[in-house]
Amino acid sequence: MAVRTAVIPAAGMGTRFLPATRAIPKELLPIYDTPAIQFVIDEAAAAGMQRVVIVTSRAKPSIEKYAASASTDKVAVSVVYQDSPLGLGHAISCARDAVAGEPFAVMLPDEIMGDSSLIKELVKLYEKTSKSSIGLKKVPPTEVSSYGNVGTSDTSSENVVTINRIIEKPKPAEVVSDLVIIGRYVLAPNIFDHLAAIRPSSNGELQLTDALALLAVESQLLGIVSDITRYDTGTPMGLLRAVIEIALGRKDIGPQLQTWLENKFRS
Numbered sequence: 001m002a003v004r005t006a007v008i009p010a011a012g013m014g015t016r017f018l019p020a021t022r023a024i025p026k027e028l029l030p031i032y033d034t035p036a037i038q039f040v041i042d043e044a045a046a047a048g049m050q051r052v053v054i055v056t057s058r059a060k061p062s063i064e065k066y067a068a069s070a071s072t073d074k075v076a077v078s079v080v081y082q083d084s085p086l087g088l089g090h091a092i093s094c095a096r097d098a099v100a101g102e103p104f105a106v107m108l109p110d111e112i113m114g115d116s117s118l119i120k121e122l123v124k125l126y127e128k129t130s131k132s133s134i135g136l137k138k139v140p141p142t143e144v145s146s147y148g149n150v151g152t153s154d155t156s157s158e159n160v161v162t163i164n165r166i167i168e169k170p171k172p173a174e175v176v177s178d179l180v181i182i183g184r185y186v187l188a189p190n191i192f193d194h195l196a197a198i199r200p201s202s203n204g205e206l207q208l209t210d211a212l213a214l215l216a217v218e219s220q221l222l223g224i225v226s227d228i229t230r231y232d233t234g235t236p237m238g239l240l241r242a243v244i245e246i247a248l249g250r251k252d253i254g255p256q257l258q259t260w261l262e263n264k265f266r267s
């Protein structure tokens, strides 16, 4: 079955970007002149998604306002609400009715990708195997504990792996590999049943990773190890890097910015 819907969870509080996020949700922080979430909507549309469902909070009316003018002839953008901040797994389950029994993508707006290649590859892998498939990246050991970490068994092709273990933000002693989950997923609709079955983790949140772990024990979870350009705009340094690198790549402002940076650092 084709993957036609992308779910973008955008209900978080954005505390890392206070005081800006008192006035502007983190997903609307500008990457030069474009809100961060627009890059993710464009990435979804480039991968052939016809619908984008943003999961937001009623405390962030500007997301709803932005979504209202974000549809194009290619992609229809709508919102659903997550009424309590109960974690990523809970946010995804709020999109259940909107997804309507189809496979769907989850695209975390805290990560801006350099292009749409990873989500396209995940869609292709899902369409070939009917197995939920998630984006992975190799990171240095010091970074593993900030992410979901996976253990893998057979490797059916160079960068496609079967995931047999998955653990959210492991303590150093629990780390199973150097592979972490990056924020692109293509999920079979049975994930909603798994999300309904899991219990909240120790911080009271429903973790998407715990539902994915139920797929992993049934060998129903694949990963694509990717070296895609990725900006972790959920961190201040990642946001700054995205703003500078994306502006440098733009024809209108890039050359001017480059000259200014070169002059600034000329010794």
Ligand code: G1P
Pocket: 088, 108, 110, 111, 146, 147, 148, 149, 168, 169, 180, 181, 182, 183, 208, 209, 234
């Ligand atoms: C979430 C997921 C985690 C994943 C990460 C990617 O964590 O729970 O498994 O590795 O996104 O960015 P968060 O960054 O929301 O804490």
